[in-house]
Amino acid sequence: xxxxxxxxxxxxxxxxxxxxxxxxxxxxxxxxxxxxxxxxxxxxxxxxxxxxxxxxxxxxxxxxxxxxxxxxxxxxxxxxxxxxxxxxxxxxxxxxxxxxxxxxxxxxxxxxxxxxxxxxxxxxxxxxxxxxxxxxxxxxxxxxxxxxxxxxxxxxxxxxxxxxxxxxxxxxxxxxxxxxxxxxxxxxxxxxxxxxxxxxxxxxxxxxxxxxxxxxxxxxxxxxxxxxxxxxxxxxxxxxxxxxxxxxxxxxxxxxxxxxxxxxxxxxxxxxxxxxxxxxxxxxxxxxxxxxxxxxxxxxxxxxxxxxxxxxxxxxxxxxxxxxxxxxxxxxxxxxxxxxxxxxxxxxxxxxxxxxxxxxxxxxxxxxxxxxxxxxxxxxxxxxxxxxxxxxxxxxxxxxxxxxxxxxxxxx
Amino acid sequence: xxxxxxxxxxxxxxxxxxxxxxxxxxxxxxxxxxxxxxxxxxxxxxxxxxxxxxxxxxxxxxxxxxxxxxxxxxxxxxxxxxxxxxxxxxxxxxxxxxxxxxxxxxxxxxxxxxxxxxxxxxxxxxxxxxxxxxxxxxxxxxxxxxxxxxxxxxxxxxxxxxxxxxxxxxxxxxxxxxxxx
Numbered sequence: 001x002x003x004x005x006x007x008x009x010x011x012x013x014x015x016x017x018x019x020x021x022x023x024x025x026x027x028x029x030x031x032x033x034x035x036x037x038x039x040x041x042x043x044x045x046x047x048x049x050x051x052x053x054x055x056x057x058x059x060x061x062x063x064x065x066x067x068x069x070x071x072x073x074x075x076x077x078x079x080x081x082x083x084x085x086x087x088x089x090x091x092x093x094x095x096x097x098x099x100x101x102x103x104x105x106x107x108x109x110x111x112x113x114x115x116x117x118x119x120x121x122x123x124x125x126x127x128x129x130x131x132x133x134x135x136x137x138x139x140x141x142x143x144x145x146x147x148x149x150x151x152x153x154x155x156x157x158x159x160x161x162x163x164x165x166x167x168x169x170x171x172x173x174x175x176x177x178x179x180x181x182x183x184x185x186x187x188x189x190x191x192x193x194x195x196x197x198x199x200x201x202x203x204x205x206x207x208x209x210x211x212x213x214x215x216x217x218x219x220x221x222x223x224x225x226x227x228x229x230x231x232x233x234x235x236x237x238x239x240x241x242x243x244x245x246x247x248x249x250x251x252x253x254x255x256x257x258x259x260x261x262x263x264x265x266x267x268x269x270x271x272x273x274x275x276x277x278x279x280x281x282x283x284x285x286x287x288x289x290x291x292x293x294x295x296x297x298x299x300x301x302x303x304x305x306x307x308x309x310x311x312x313x314x315x316x317x318x319x320x321x322x323x324x325x326x327x328x329x330x331x332x333x334x335x336x337x338x339x340x341x342x343x344x345x346x347x348x349x350x351x352x353x354x355x356x357x358x359x360x361x362x363x364x365x366x367x368x369x370x371x372x373x374x375x376x377x378x379x380x381x382x383x384x385x386x387x388x389x390x391x392x393x394x395x396x397x398x399x400x401x402x403x404x405x406x407x408x409x410x411x412x
Numbered sequence: 413x414x415x416x417x418x419x420x421x422x423x424x425x426x427x428x429x430x431x432x433x434x435x436x437x438x439x440x441x442x443x444x445x446x447x448x449x450x451x452x453x454x455x456x457x458x459x460x461x462x463x464x465x466x467x468x469x470x471x472x473x474x475x476x477x478x479x480x481x482x483x484x485x486x487x488x489x490x491x492x493x494x495x496x497x498x499x500x501x502x503x504x505x506x507x508x509x510x511x512x513x514x515x516x517x518x519x520x521x522x523x524x525x526x527x528x529x530x531x532x533x534x535x536x537x538x539x540x541x542x543x544x545x546x547x548x549x550x551x552x553x554x555x556x557x558x559x560x561x562x563x564x565x566x567x568x569x570x571x572x573x574x575x576x577x578x579x580x581x582x583x584x585x586x587x588x589x590x591x592x593x
Binding site: 263 | 431449453475508
């Protein structure tokens with residue numbers, strides 16, 4: 001046992017090659033998770049003051065209006081963000097396993113450079129696991145952590161991004177030489193009994209006192225691959241839907257509700273009572289010379305439009321349904337605002353962060369942007385937002401306000 | 413001259429100048445993140461363990477000092493005993509046929525723990541209109557399926573190896589067909 005090593009790390013698999021392979025997988029995939037996450041912030045429309053957290057300074061992508069086409073855009077970006085994030089968990093764990101001797105290296109730092117580098121690893125390792133833990137809890141509606149998920153996950157991401165970029169700049173040469181140290185073809189041909197440790201390295205990843213191999217390198221990579229495949233199979237259904245939905249058997253959105261598609265909030269939880277949505281329910285349209293008040297029959301008497309659109313949630317799940325109702329553009333004209341630059345939609349919902357939402361000009365003008373009265377040929381159920389709800393192409397799920405009571409169109 | 417300067421820099425700092433610039437930029441960005449989020453957001457004075465700072469600190473050590481000791485120790489204890497016993501004499505080690513379904517079961521338990529142990533029941537109900545009742549049973553069935561599949565594959569391989577070795581031993585005149593040790 002050399003003086004630098006306080007523990008006897010025995011696995012003959014650890015070494016620069018294995019760490020580099022796992023690192024290169026994360027180098028390619030994690031930026032996709034980061035980018036789709038930052039895009040979700042833009043999709044929440046920070047220019048309308050409704051992205052969370054509200055104040056992020058320069059810590060965001062350059063602003064642009066989130067598009068309304070293709071209608072599955074948010075479904076795709078957020079499905080990838082959550083799905084790929086879950087799929088990469090086994091790779092992240094394997095990477096941490098592969099470098100664990102470094103944690104116990106002694107002395108902890110031989111120079112100022114090493115000390116700074118080790119401090120940066122706190123951002124890297126803490127950042128990725130913090131993001132995984134908060135994300136995994138959020139998609140299962142477990143808020144045991146008590147703080148705001150949005151705030152924590154957003155700023156946690158930036159701590160991780162800083163640590164990730166530092167790690168890439170410092171370690172890229174090490175990764176390249178690590179990848180070159182063993183030909184992949186040779187690794188794929190080598191079975192367990194012929195698996196030997198890599199030559200001793202400066203970082204101390206390779207065991208000085210290795211045990212015999214109990215699994216080959218190709219077997220270990222296959223095991224990590226099988227883990228990612230397992231996560232993919234258990235996740236894809238919540239976004240893809242259809243016959244694959246029940247395969248996501250451990251996720252909340254792998255389940256149907258007696259054959260019905262999922263909701264994000266029940267009417268009971270939103271404090272909606274039968275009386276407020278009964279015969280005396282009225283929709284108020286404001287923004288024109290005077291307020292326009294309509295009952296449901298008047299809405300049903302307006303030209304109806306049908307569109308097949310997805311609801312896609314920040315939790316990564318989505319479902320595509322056929323909605324019918326009145327075009328928002330028609331309602332704006334009825335209100336007396338020909339070309340609104342924004343609209344504020346208010347719900348009967350009591351409490352909660354999403355009792356109202358604002359829409360951009362193109363989200364009102366889009367021909368498929370609806371105040372839906374019906375879904376799949378039947379009146380909306382109370383849980384789906386009866387008497388009327390918003391459905392707009394590519395809009396994050398929570399902004400498709402249910403139980404709409406009023407819409408304020410803002411003239412440009 | 414510049415080569416000498418670089419050597420001197422390396423002697424003092426311990427790495428090349430780009431390394432220092434990267435570190436400085438990264439830590440400055442960290443400082444900006446903390447200043448933007450405002451340090452008081454990171455601390456919950458009413459319930460210390462529900463602070464962002466505490467969860468971040470826990471995340472730093474979650475794998476290396478919690479998860480790793482658990483799975484590494486479990487693996488070592490299991491095979492430290494088995495290694496001295498009969499198991500070793502089987503022509504194919506059963507080790508990975510236990511490890512793989514155990515890892516699959518552990519991974520799914522870790523990721524889907526809230527549903528499996530029924531944590532966050534009220535927010536779950538508000539969001540979905542359902543309870544978390546099915547998840548424990550589903551996870552147990554998934555675990556059972558993974559171990560059963562592994563056992564089946566192991567038995568098939570064992571039977572195949574046994575047939576092959578008995579064919580080899582009968583052709584070489586070994587009447588008992590014992591397996592190589």
